[in-house]
Amino acid sequence: GEDVEQSLFLSVREGDSSVINCTYTDSSSTYLYWYKQEPGAGLQLLTYIFSNMDMKQDQRLTVLLNKKDKHLSLRIADTQTGDSAIYFCAESISSGGYNKLIFGAGTRLAVHP
Amino acid sequence: DADVTQTPRNRITKTGKRIMLECSQTKGHDRMYWYRQDPGLGLRLIYYSFDVKDINKGEISDGYSVSRQAQAKFSLSLESAIPNQTALYFCATEAGGRSDTQYFGPGTRLTVL
Numbered sequence: 001g002e003d004v005e006q007s008l009f010l011s012v013r014e015g016d017s018s019v020i021n022c023t024y025t026d027s028s029s030t031y032l033y034w035y036k037q038e039p040g041a042g043l044q045l046l047t048y049i050f051s052n053m054d055m056k057q058d059q060r061l062t063v064l065l066n067k068k069d070k071h072l073s074l075r076i077a078d079t080q081t082g083d084s085a086i087y088f089c090a091e092s093i094s095s096g097g098y099n100k101l102i103f104g105a106g107t108r109l110a111v112h113p
Numbered sequence: 114d115a116d117v118t119q120t121p122r123n124r125i126t127k128t129g130k131r132i133m134l135e136c137s138q139t140k141g142h143d144r145m146y147w148y149r150q151d152p153g154l155g156l157r158l159i160y161y162s163f164d165v166k167d168i169n170k171g172e173i174s175d176g177y178s179v180s181r182q183a184q185a186k187f188s189l190s191l192e193s194a195i196p197n198q199t200a201l202y203f204c205a206t207e208a209g210g211r212s213d214t215q216y217f218g219p220g221t222r223l224t225v226l
Contacts, residue, residue: 008153031214042117042203043156043217088155098144098163099207101215103155 006089006104012111018076020107022089025070029091030099032065034074037086037106046074046087076109084111116140117218119204125224132191134221136204144207145187146215147171147179149200156203162187163209194225 003025012018024032030051035043049056049063049072056063062075076083086106093100120135136145143164148156148171158171160179168179176198178190191198201222205215 004155033214035217042119042219043205045214045216048214098161098169099215100158101156103157105153105155 004089004091004102004104006087006107008105009108010110012079012109014079014081014111014113016079018074018079018083018109018111020074020076020087020089020109022072022074022104023070024072024089024091024102026091026093026102027067027070029093031092032063032072033088033090033092033101034061034063035088035090037088039085043088079109079111081111081113084109117204117206117216119202119218119221121221122219123222125226126194127226128195130194130225132194132223134189134202134204134223136187136189136218138185138204138206138218140206140208140216141184142206142208142216143184144209145181146205146207147177147187147189148203148205149173149198150203150220151200159189159202191223191225194223196225199223199225 006022033048034046036046060077064073086108088106089104090101117138146161147159150156162181180188201220203220204218207215
């Protein structure tokens with residue numbers, strides 16, 4: 001089946017690193033995504049990784065992909081209060097000619113002083 | 114200006130009323146999607162469209178209908194709203210072809226009393 005799971009809540013201190021984890025079940029996914037949702041706003045694409053990559057770094061963001069374990073993580077270095085949001089993991093699966101996105105339930109990141 | 118816009122941003126209505134949610138995009142993308150977001154459930158796909166003449170049901174299409182009036186416009190209708198359709202609704206666009214990335218609008222918060 002198709003399922004994406006994330007822990008629901010993460011609390012970190014300002015300046016520390018945050019690591020948000022995600023597991024998925026469908027090994028045929030082509031891309032895996034991280035979206036950020038701030039209060040009252042839509043989903044903002046943060047970063048994505050192609051399924052044949054192990055790691056992608058983009059400024060403070062590092063994405064790690066372990067295909068064997070079907071595990072994806074997002075590391076935010078030097079976490080700031082502006083990083084407080086809900087982070088959604090999603091996998092893209094080709095299905096019937098379109099790219100189906102399967103979302104996790106989201107991880108709420110709270111950054112405290 | 115935002116590439117993907119949704120109107121209205123908030124709507125309160127009563128059971129049995131017909132409601133239309135609008136989505137417009139300036140990204141020039143062929144593919145458009147409607148999702149609903151419920152707390153703890155991530156996003157679920159309602160309908161999607163690859164072009165003006167193409168409409169497809171997603172995983173939770175019952176109680177909804179859509180219209181693709183033009184490449185840039187995709188509207189979602191609730192013919193007779195019911196309380197369990199209270200949710201946050203998102204429109205998304207995708208270029209198609211080799212690109213998998215979906216870009217989301219700011220969302221419409223719908224409350225059905």
